[in-house]
Amino acid sequence: MNSQSGEPPTMETATTRRGFMEWFSWALLGLGSVAMAIPILGFFLGPILKPRADEWVDFGPLTDFPQNSTRLVDVLNPLRGANDGMTGKVAAYVRRIEGETFQIFSTHCTHLGCPVSWFKESGLYMCPCHGGVYYEDGGHASGPPPRGLYEFEHRVEKDRLMVKLGHLPTLQDPGSAHVSGKNS
Ligand code: FES
Numbered sequence: 001m002n003s004q005s006g007e008p009p010t011m012e013t014a015t016t017r018r019g020f021m022e023w024f025s026w027a028l029l030g031l032g033s034v035a036m037a038i039p040i041l042g043f044f045l046g047p048i049l050k051p052r053a054d055e056w057v058d059f060g061p062l063t064d065f066p067q068n069s070t071r072l073v074d075v076l077n078p079l080r081g082a083n084d085g086m087t088g089k090v091a092a093y094v095r096r097i098e099g100e101t102f103q104i105f106s107t108h109c110t111h112l113g114c115p116v117s118w119f120k121e122s123g124l125y126m127c128p129c130h131g132g133v134y135y136e137d138g139g140h141a142s143g144p145p146p147r148g149l150y151e152f153e154h155r156v157e158k159d160r161l162m163v164k165l166g167h168l169p170t171l172q173d174p175g176s177a178h179v180s181g182k183n184s
Contacts, residue, residue, distance in 0.1 A: 052079050054166035054176040059104075062159050065096040070118050070136070072107070079166040090165060092152060093118055093125070095136065104163050105138050106150035106177060113170070116149070125149065150177040 055078035065071065073094050080088030093105040105125070107115045114129035124141060125134040132143035139148040150169040153176050155162050167175035 052166065054164050055079070056155075056162045056164050059092075059094065059154075059161040059163050062096075062100070062156065062161060065094055065102070065161065067096055067098050070095040070120070072118065075163075077166060091115070092163065092165065094161065100156045102154055102156075102161065103138060104152040104154045106152065106165075106169050108150065108168065109145055110140075110147045110149065110171060110179065111143070111145040113168075147171070147179040150174060150179060152177050 057075050057078055059073055059075065070093055072091060074089050074091040077084075077088050077090040091107045093107060095103040095105065097103065109116050109127040109129065109132050111127065111130060111132050114127050116125040116127045116132070116134065118125050123136045125136075125138075126132070127134075127143065127145070130144050132145040133141040134145070134149050135141050137148075138151055140146075153164040164176045167173070169175050169177040
């Protein structure tokens, strides 16, 4: 009848147990798959379901930016997550032409997104990855980038420079940034 009575299990009992174990294994596999799928779906669907607009960020007083100069500024990304740490920072080049006329550039190359560097001596931005070069005004000078640098919206408020940013600009989704320069 069964193992408790000291007799070997019958064919029917063994089949029932095997069926239960199979069912239980499939149930565990299903639960594990659902548990793994939830964060992955959240990663891909989160930005679509809960889009957040770029925000105005205070870059500091105008006196921090001498006329006819370009300098790198890094600030906390307003769209950062609670656990982002250092990756929650975003950098931008601030070019003060004169008075309240500025250009604010993303540091990301419009080719594949590598960080570009500003070279004051040559008045050029250069990308270390594939040799992309941009003029001082952000326009494309040479190399594989298809466009000029991304340029962020900005305004002057109570003698402070405010810049609108948050999303990483890409050609498909530049967010509030636009592509800059004569040769864009
Ligand atoms: S990523 Fe800058 S040239 Fe390719």
